[in-house]
Amino acid sequence: MGRLAIYPGSFDPVTYGHLDLIKRAKRIFSVVIVAVAKNVNKKTLFNLEERVAMLKEATKGMNGVKVEAFEGLVIDYARLKKVNVLIRGLRMISDFEYELQMALTNRRLEETIETVFLMPSEGHSFLSSTLLKEAASLGANISSFVPKFVEKRLKERLNVR
Numbered sequence: 001m002g003r004l005a006i007y008p009g010s011f012d013p014v015t016y017g018h019l020d021l022i023k024r025a026k027r028i029f030s031v032v033i034v035a036v037a038k039n040v041n042k043k044t045l046f047n048l049e050e051r052v053a054m055l056k057e058a059t060k061g062m063n064g065v066k067v068e069a070f071e072g073l074v075i076d077y078a079r080l081k082k083v084n085v086l087i088r089g090l091r092m093i094s095d096f097e098y099e100l101q102m103a104l105t106n107r108r109l110e111e112t113i114e115t116v117f118l119m120p121s122e123g124h125s126f127l128s129s130t131l132l133k134e135a136a137s138l139g140a141n142i143s144s145f146v147p148k149f150v151e152k153r154l155k156e157r158l159n160v161r
């Protein structure tokens with residue numbers, strides 16, 4: 001069996017930056033599980049089922065990519081799936097401190113699980129779902145940041161024309 005990795009996140013909503021990282025991870029790992037987090041402490045625009053459905057649509061046709069929901073600690077989910085690599089994206093230097101803290105905490109909780117950091121293409125390095133939701137709510141054209149069907153769902157949810 002080839003190497004497996006988990007790419008966890010909230011994906012609220014999925015962006016071209018997320019898809020870029022999934023494609024980059026697939027160059028290294030034979031199977032990438034995109035793990036959509038159910039985090040009761042984080043207010044999301046889309047519910048868990050909607051985020052999973054959008055990711056499945058966005059990754060349709062990508063061989064070796066599986067989309068699943070999970071709840072709780074990602075290291076517990078990784079143990080359950082028998083996967084010892086987590087993928088995390090680093091967009092800007094501002095991401096590094098938080099991601100390093102998370103990786104070191106996960107390592108302390110489960111030393112057999114490694115975190116691999118990937119950087120997106122330069123054209124996606126500034127993308128964040130939060131920023132896109134704000135721009136969309138103000139009527140911005142976000143078609144270059146998210147798949148067309150995501151843009152449509154986002155504008156419907158935000159009640160923007």
